């Protein structure tokens with residue numbers, strides 16, 4: 001291998017660029033386009049992009065639903081950016097924060113001709129960068145632009161790789177815990193430059209038997225701050241305590257904050273919840289699905305640790321299904337009912353009603 005970055009490395013670079021507000025170029029079978037994440041868009045860059053051609057703001061079908069815009073491409077809508085639109089217009093369409101204050105943003109005209117492949121890939125890149133799922137996309141006649149301007153260029157077809165990036169166990173060490181003194185923390189790092197994930201191994205479980213397991217998704221507010229809005233903190237401590245009392249278990253701490261949308265977007269969702277929307281509606285208004293987590297990561301970590309069968313501590317039957325579809329046998333679902341407060345009662349009810357969680 002030479003010195004040039006491969007496609008995985010270029011994708012990591014593209015995510016970093018979008019987070020900083022630097023445009024990237026996506027290439028496809030029917031041409032190329034320059035892409036700017038709506039969240040990090042500046043007035044200067046918008047003006048420069050508009051000078052290149054007809055700009056569209058790619059948003060998800062979910063966001064389009066809230067805005068009453070026609071999504072001709074199903075999961076994606078291509079909203080025409082009017083000639084006089086500024087960065088504030090883009091922010092208003094992409095970000096629901098001001099929806100109640102200024103409900104009428106339209107009329108929003110959406111494109112139906114041609115393909116939305118580049119737009120779909122642009123949104124996927126924004127999601128992977130943990131930004132709002134919206135991007136300004138301008139078709140490029142000039143194919144040398146990326147090279148001339150020093151922009152990262154990636155084929156749209158490679159934006160959402162089929163396979164999961166391999167995760168490597170980097171290091172492990174003893175970390176005695178209050179809940180279980182015989183504990184080791186293992187660090188896993190993916191090849192693709194995305195977040196690391198952790199496994200906390202309690203005791204020394206037999207690899208041939210089903211292991212008591214918790215697939216815990218990062219929740220900065222619940223796990224670290226003791227937020228009463230969710231039940232994550234008590235679930236984390238409760239799972240460790242049960243593993244401690246049984247003498248063995250494995251807790252996977254997956255850095256998929258906010259069900260995979262990132263902490264900034266989760267706080268946007270919380271802010272919508274302050275306006276009266278529930279946890280699922282808030283995700284949809286932002287343009288996300290209810291749950292954007294990738295459970296293949298949990299399955300891959302379990303396999304790396306040598307486990308194929310688990311007793312899964314969860315109240316979420318979908319989690320059981322999704323883990324099984326990734327090749328892990330869930331021999332038992334162990335309920336984990338702790339931490340109901342007067343602040344999260346509605347949240348837990350909503351999860352039960354809309355996401356099938358068991359109360």
Ligand SMILES: Nc1nc2c(ncn2[C@@H]2O[C@H](COP(=O)(O)OP(=O)(O)OP(=O)(O)O)[C@@H](O)[C@H]2O)c(=O)[nH]1
Nearest residue numbers: 217218219230256257258259266269279314315316
């Ligand atoms: N987007 C979003 N994420 C949230 C919200 N509240 C908690 N989370 C995140 O949700 C994840 C936990 O998922 P939950 O839906 O509570 O539970 P679960 O993992 O599906 O099911 P259990 O195994 O029973 O805990 C963590 O990553 C939290 O950061 C919210 O209102 N919006």
Ligand SMILES: [Zn+2]
Nearest residue numbers: 219222230232
């Ligand atoms: Zn939480």
